[in-house]
Amino acid sequence: MTKTSPGRFFEDYRLGETIRHAVPRTVSGGERALYHALYPARHALHSSDAFARACGLPAAPLDDLIVFHTVFGKTVPDISLNALANLGYAEARFLAPVWPGDTLTAESEVIGLKQNSNGKSGVLWVRTRGLNQRGETVLSYVRWVMVRKRDATAPASETTIPELADAVPADDLVVPPGLDFSAYDTDLAGEPHRWGDYEIGERIDHVDGVTVEEAEHMMATRLWQNTARVHFDATAREDGRRLVYGGHVISLARALSFNGLANAQVVAAINGGAHANPCFAGTTVQAWSEVLDRATTSAPGVGALRLRLVAQTAEAEPFSLKGDDGRYLPGVLLDLDYWALLPS
Template sequence: MAKTNPGRFFEDYALGQVIAHAVPRTVSGGERALYHALYPARHALFSSDAFAQGCGLPAAPLDDLIAFHTVFGKTVPDISLNAVANLGYAEGRWHRPVWPGDTLRSESEVIGLKQNSNGTSGVVWVRTRGLNQTGETVLDYVRWVMVRKRDLDAPAPVTAIPDLAKAVAADDLVVPPALSFSGYDFTLAGEPHRWGDYELGEVIDHVDGVTVEEAEHMLATRLWQNTAKVHFDATFRDDGKRLIYGGHVISLARALSFNGLANAQMIVGLNGGAHANPCFAGDTVKAWSEVLDKAETGAPGVGAIRLRLVAVKAGGQPGALKGEDGKYLPEVLLDLDYWALMPL
């Protein structure tokens, strides 16, 4: 009997199927320190217990993207080991902070299936939930991937395409109950710009750049227990390149966005996202953001801001996303649409 995990193929998924993903993980200050070494992360709420306490929280939570990557990484062996493409995200919400000492696990429900017309692959939609040690949801999101078929003769499933929201409605965003930005310290946070200072359509060039190294993206990707061969094995692809985990680019861009969005403290919603072009070691990643929407939240001093976060490599320009053909420009690495909480 073969003992290794070959991953699931398209015909292995069934609508309504719930997959419990393996290897729960307890996170600590070690994961935070590594996150802050791997990315230029500086949002004060996640850096300082004292700052977080000033915002009503008992201590600094782990960075919201640590939660995302940890939950996501667990799904890889079951969802994307045989994926041809990572197609999209939708309806992502952060439900509660993750604290040092929490243990995270993940499960995914298959909510959509569509075999491709060529009969060799299909699209699988899953709603993934991250749970903590008491079974509370810390995060959930929908993701869809194109997966190969193992047996080309396997019958096509009934097509079921989920009806996904274009964006999480502001009313559905979860603000941690105790959170208050009434006494927010803009000086310690690093920038004076508040929610009211951002205008719809405004584009912010985050200026800074990071040239990516192989060791860094592999350290990060392993830390999230993401096992996809393509990230680690230089002999796996014909061109001898290791493809950088898309989440590494997300964290890099989000951290770079501090410069101009230092007060976009907590990510609470993931509306959509595309890994537009592959990223490789040696690329210098920069980022820009566009303000897509704004909403109030009811929590004291807390506004929500919807942002498009774009990561680019050399040649990318702030505001330049797609060509006349409607396709992403070749310099664009990431186009992410998310909600963050910001002081009013």
């Protein structure tokens, strides 16, 4: 009897089932140091305990995307080990800060299934929760992924496509307990631009670029314990190229957005996201943002911006997104819609 597993295929999922993911992971300052080494990340709230304490927190929480990547990585062996592509995200809410020493686990509920017309694959929707050692949900999100079928002749599950919100309502954003930007120090944060300085419709070119290195994207994939074959096994794709983990592109773009959005300290929610085109080592990633909405919060000195963050190749036209046919242009890598908290 074999003791190894090839992973789940599309026909193995059942609507409504809950999957508890292995393996619990205790996160520490090591993850923070590696995260800041892999990406040019330097938002002050996650870099300095002293800065965080001046903003009402007991210490610097781990970067929000560290939490996302860690929880996401837990799900891969059960959800996307045999994925052809990770297609999108919705309804992601960061519900509680994660501190060094916290232990994260994850579980997912299957909320949608749709076999593709070719009969060789299907789209799977799951709602995933990341929990800490006290059983508190720190992150909740929906993602959908295209998964291979083991047997093309296997009967298809009944099609169920979940209804998902276009955006997380501003009233549902969770502000970290104690966060207070009343005495916020813009000099230490790196830029003077506050919530009131941004206008709906404004576009920001983040200017800088980062070339993706093979060693770095592979280290990142392993750091988050992401086991999807397309990311680390060059034989898993017909072109013999290792696909860069989409979260690596998200973190690169978020880090690049510091230039123009240095005070967007907290990622409070991800409304939606699409990996528009594949990214490979050697690609130079640039980024731009668009202000989609603004909202106030009940926390002192804290406002919220809804932002579109676009990652694109260096060859793409600035602020380009979609063609006349409504499809993403070839140079667009990521289209991410999220809420950020910053000083008002």
